[in-house]
Amino acid sequence: MSSTGPRRSGAGGRAARTVRGKPQPRAQATRQAILTAAAEHFGRNGYYATSLDNVLADSGGTKGALYFHFASKEALARAVIAEMVQGWRDLREQVRGRGLDPLSTLLALVDEVIVRLRDDPVARGGTRLLNDLPVAQEQARAHYGLGEQETLDLLTEAAHAGLLRDGVDPAAVAPQIVAIVAGHRHICDALGERQYLRQRVQQAWALLLPVIATDAWLAARDPEPERGDISGSAGC
Numbered sequence: 001m002s003s004t005g006p007r008r009s010g011a012g013g014r015a016a017r018t019v020r021g022k023p024q025p026r027a028q029a030t031r032q033a034i035l036t037a038a039a040e041h042f043g044r045n046g047y048y049a050t051s052l053d054n055v056l057a058d059s060g061g062t063k064g065a066l067y068f069h070f071a072s073k074e075a076l077a078r079a080v081i082a083e084m085v086q087g088w089r090d091l092r093e094q095v096r097g098r099g100l101d102p103l104s105t106l107l108a109l110v111d112e113v114i115v116r117l118r119d120d121p122v123a124r125g126g127t128r129l130l131n132d133l134p135v136a137q138e139q140a141r142a143h144y145g146l147g148e149q150e151t152l153d154l155l156t157e158a159a160h161a162g163l164l165r166d167g168v169d170p171a172a173v174a175p176q177i178v179a180i181v182a183g184h185r186h187i188c189d190a191l192g193e194r195q196y197l198r199q200r201v202q203q204a205w206a207l208l209l210p211v212i213a214t215d216a217w218l219a220a221r222d223p224e225p226e227r228g229d230i231s232g233s234a235g236c
Contacts, residue, residue, distance in 0.1 A: 031069045033059040039080045039125030047077055047132035077129050081139045084126030085146060087116065092150055102157035103164075103213060104221070107205065109150070110181060114198045117185055124194075127185060147178045155212075163217045173212055180204045 037059035041050040052073055056066060070076040095109045116123040130140045155170035164170070184200040210218065 027069075030061055030065050034061045034066055034069060034076070035079060035083060036121055037061075038076050039083075039121040041125070042077060042080060042132070043121060043124035043128050047073075047129055052076075074133070077133050078139065080122060081126045081129055081133070081143070084122050085139070085142050087120070087122060088113070088143070088146055091116070101163060101217075102154045102161060103217060106151060106154040106158070106177075109154070110177070110201065110205075111198070113147075113181065114201060117181075118194050118197055128189065144178060144182065147181075148174050151177050163214055164212055165214055168212045177208070180208075 034055065038050070038055045040058065041055050050073075052066065055076075056063065066076070070079060091112055092109065095105060095112055098105065098108065100108060117127065118124075126143075130143060133139075152170055152174035155164065155174055158164050159168065159170055181201055184197055184204070185194070188194040188197045188200065
């Protein structure tokens with residue numbers, strides 16, 4: 001199928017999809033089904049090898065529904081990335097709501113990110129698209145910039161709380177933590193071994209934490225959970 005297609009025009013399409021500016025539940029469900037199926041294919045096959053016909057077959061949607069919600073294959077891919085970035089924002093708020101100290105919050109957040117990178121089709125597809133999709137620099141900055149800023153914020157809070165060793169610069173450490181996760185994710189993807197991502201990052205934490213965290217925080221640290229997902233279920 002071509003990566004471009006007909007555009008639904010004018011108020012008729014919008015009126016069918018919305019009530020007072022809000023998407024109708026059926027339209028929302030259709031859009032989400034197409035988005036999720038596309039993310040699965042993009043994550044598995046990459047942008048260029050993904051067939052929109054296969055996406056539609058897996059989503060149960062129609063060509064008309066696809067182009068009603070997404071103007072082209074590239075628009076669909078960019079929507080997957082946008083959905084992923086919004087998911088990171090939502091996840092950040094959920095983890096911060098646990099009431100942990102800033103450094104423990106950072107570890108919990110990274111663990112949750114890993115769970116999504118491993119198990120969530122939108123995160124898997126979105127991260128691959130950041131490398132595959134042409135001219136995706138702006139969305140890549142949003143993705144990695146969000147991670148670096150949140151990591152910097154938490155490390156700065158940890159420093160103010162006396163949880164970091166003297167001389168540790170949060171601004172220098174934050175990009176390294178994001179690079180550790182992103183680098184190991186890329187390696188695991190290349191090897192087809194994303195199930196080992198958490199183990200790799202835990203090994204990196206074992207090297208990094210004694211360098212940046214105080215002895216008191218390290219001594220008081222809770223044992224590592226089996227998995228850090230929001231539901232608290234065990235895994236990996």
